[in-house]
Every structure is written in structure tokens, then in C-alpha cells.
Amino acid sequence: MDTGSNRRRNLEGEVAKLVTIKLVSFDVYMALIDIQGSLTPVTAAALDLDTEAADEFVRLWRAKQMERAAASNSLGLGRTLFRDCTRMGLDYVLARHGIDLPDDQRRELVSAWDAIRPWPEAIELVGEVKNRGYVTAILSNGDHDMLAALAKPFGDKMDHILSAESAGVYKPHPAVYDLPETELKIAKADVLHVAGSGNDVMGAIATGMRCYWSNRNGDRVIDTTYVPTGEGADLTGVLELL
């Protein structure tokens, strides 16, 4: 037994596994776009809050939006639209703050979720992934129309939009991670998913995908049995796995 040679073969096996990647799928709301940076000034202006208060407001809004989406998976009554989860989250935080806002201003704030800006390196990174010959896709909890709006700044660098709306459930439900297979006929083994949160890492890894975690806040997966394939403080680390 030549241990050195075995080790090399194992390493070659690892590399062979990695080179089967055909599709790089991207989470949107955490991985590709900057919720806090985009919505904090909008919220501050609309509600006359200082930056710190607006930042807190957006954080709770996001938490409640996601809590309602998680409840949608559990209740078994079909998928509540993400726009409705977003609206309910807003109504919740407004009520907690004792702010009474007319319906049209609430609609405007919900629409601000369609104009969240990509992280500084996001558009170039997606372009580079595409230049290297991979298929690119958004794979996100957002509704189709919300994702279509968010995909615009990426132009033809983004090949496909895969919405949890098609799966009828939210991440980390496996049906969402099935979308590359059901919609693009690309097997999970050929996908590298770029996650923006520990929840997304858990879902992707549990379903058998490889997963890079763009972990901007130095967060940690709650359940450490789900280990991301790669991890970094922004999106650029994706390229090291390609």
C-alpha cells in the first residue's frame, strides 16, 4: 500500500468532484444584495428615523419577514407570497414602533425591496463566473416578480431565475434546492450554491449540493453538522472553488 499515492488519488477524486460543476446558483437577499445598506436610508427618510433607529427597524423587519416565511412552511397551507411576508413584517414593526403609516406609503416601502443594490463585488463576480463557462442562476426565497427586479442590474450575466415560488415552499425546504434539477435539468451534484446565511448553508448541504457561504457578518451555522464547502467574508471566495 503506497499511502502517498492513495492520498494523491483521494485528492484527485476531490478535484474531479469539483470540476463537475456546471451551475453556480446564488442566494439573493443575503449573498448578492445589501439589505441593510439599501433599506436603512430609505426607511430613515420615509419614517423620519435616525440611521441607528432605521438600521434596527430594517433588522427586525427582515427577521419578521423570515419568521412568517418559516411559518408558511410549517402551516402546510401553501406558500404565502414573499411580498406578503414582507408586508406583514413591515406592519409588525410599524405597530411595535407605534407608527401609523398610510397604505400607499407602506406599499412604497415594500417596493423598496425590488430596488436593493448588489454588494460592490457582486456584478463583476457573477460576470467572471459566467466568463469561466458556468451557467449562473438566482436561487432565492423571493417571488418571481421580486427576483426579476433584483436581477436587472446583473443583465445578461445572470442566466436564470429560480424562485421558491415555483417550489411552493421556502428554504431550507429541499424542494427549493431541487429547482436546478426540475427547471434546468442540472443535477445537484453539478451545482455550487452560494449561500448568504447559515440557514441556506444548512438547506443546500442537507440536500447534497456543494455550498460556498458568503458570510459577511462572521456568523455561524446553528447546526455545525452542516459544514459549507467553502466560506469567506464576501463573494470573491466563490472563484477558489471553480
Place this chain on the structure above:
Amino acid sequence: MDTGSNRRRNLEGEVAKLVTIKLVSFDVYMALIDIQGSLTPVTAAALDLDTEAADEFVRLWRAKQMERAAASNSLGLGRTLFRDCTRMGLDYVLARHGIDLPDDQRRELVSAWDAIRPWPEAIELVGEVKNRGYVTAILSNGDHDMLAALAKPFGDKMDHILSAESAGVYKPHPAVYDLPETELKIAKADVLHVAGSGNDVMGAIATGMRCYWSNRNGDRVIDTTYVPTGEGADLTGVLELL
């Protein structure tokens, strides 16, 4: 058409519906017991934190425990034990605080969840419900052994323990609210559930139960289409529905 008489008949119908209550089921972790009040001093002592820091610590611990439980429903890989969700939540918060704690001390802190004290009025309230002739039960996300420990202070005032462990999922999944029917042969229409959180209200009302919300923190259901049958700042309001 005698509108007055119709109105009276409707009212009698409402009353008739209410008097069919046979079982009063109680959520534990928010409705019956005081997580923050019980765990804050234990955590402060174990980790040498001041009360404010310990209070924050327990809040995040609880949030991550529940996040992992919600993920368990979505992942579709069976129910992760609630004790394991609790342990993962603790590990998460310790890591975020940069605290390295030996395994036996982590186990001790997780065990502290078996000794959380009832709210001041809880034992007497459950006793009064039972005195009035209703069947009483715990209906909770906790594992069987965790709930058995928490039920002890209630003695023979608590007739049954219904654990989400039997349902294989967590609230607000309807299978948990089916437990009175599957385990006690008591129909949902004959149950008044006492919820401790908006999530629990949503699940109980969605499944067709009546539901009283012991809403100690003046919280609000995220999705206001789910309206509790009754609501108050502590458990005593339950009696008004009986």
C-alpha cells in the same frame, strides 16, 4: 325577520360553541413558565455575566433554539430533538460571545431548561381550570422528558402531557395541534389552547382550535389574519373563556 331574535340566536350559538370545551391545553415555554426569569440568573452565575448581559444571552439562546426547530420542520429529515436544538442554540451563543465552556458545564446549562419555574399565577390557574371540570394538558414543542420535568410543579393538576416529539414536527405544524385528537380522542372543536407566542396562536387558530393568548410582552401576531379568541397580559384571562 326579527333581527333582535336572530342576534340572540347567534349569541346563543357562540355561547353553545364555547361550552363544548372539554380540554384546556397549555403551551409551556412561554405560557406556563418563565424562561427569562429562570435562566437569566443561572446563566449569569455560570458564565460570570451581569444580569443585562445574561438576559441578552438567554434571549439569543431561545431565538436560535427556535430557529433550529423551525429548520427541522423545513428540512424534512425528521424532528431534531428539542434538547439538541437547545444545545445547538447554547453552542451558537457561546461561540458568538467567544466563551469556551467544558462539555459538562454546557450539559448543566441545557439541564437548566428542565427546572424553569412556572409564572406566579400558573399553578393556581391550572388547578382552577381542573376544578371547573376541564381536562388539562401540556401541548408543547419540548421533548417528552423535558416536559415531564416541567410538569412536576403542577402535580396532579395537569392531566396529560402532549409533546411535539409524538407528532414528529414542531409547532406551528398542524400535526402538533392534532395531538389532543390522536392521543386523547378529544376533537379540536372541544379544545381551548392557551398559547404563549404569536407563532402558537397562528398554528392553533389555523388548525381550527380556539385559542387564548397569554401575551406577557404585549407582542403582536405577525399575520393578523389569525386572531386569538381571547388575549390578556397573563394566564388569568383563560377563565373568562370557560
